[in-house]
Amino acid sequence: DGGITQSPKYLFRKEGQNVTLSCEQNLNHDAMYWYRQDPGQGLRLIYYSQIVNDFQKGDIAEGYSVSREKKESFPLTVTSAQKNPTAFYLCASSISFSGTPYSPLHFGNGTRLTVT
């Protein structure tokens, strides 16, 4: 079955530590996205990648970094510079960013990060 795998499901870290969230897709999608979800705020875009070796900042990129070295992988690093890192993080992909209008986003099941 094709889909998006996020790991781990739960992650606990101490303040001041960087942490990397994994996202892998086997849908052969070009575009990938990272969203952050906080209660009552909907989803906010952190970074997105339209194609391998390319990525752009979303609305709340400060304190985060990404890489896109392979089509199927789009890891997100939450750095110690992120002031409020505790949140639910969702990875998504779509066939393309703009070549196929209205192509739906396919989401992983998320990683819940808790930083204390």
Next chain:
Amino acid sequence: AQSVTQLDSHVSVSEGTPVLLRCNYSSSYSPSLFWYVQHPNKGLQLLLKYTSAATLVKGINGFEAEFKKSETSFHLTKPSAHMSDAAEYFCVVPLTGTASKLTFGTGTRLQVTL
């Protein structure tokens, strides 16, 4: 800029009764609009999408939504709620010129009681 407002943060219905989740949009033209559903601790799944082909859109699991330009609304409905419908629902609009860069509403949590 495109935006959406979900008018209710929480809706509770009894099983077997109709569901209405309200969404108003703000746009200078007729946008595309989507509804996504999220079950607890899961990712989001597309329920339905409006892309100007027809104002009444049917989605999965018996949901449908009607685009009303005069009211700038895109409310989600279902004739009869089922326990499995309990989830969070998001009204979503793409940013102009970037169909895949989305703006999400703040969500409506649907509770279904016996």
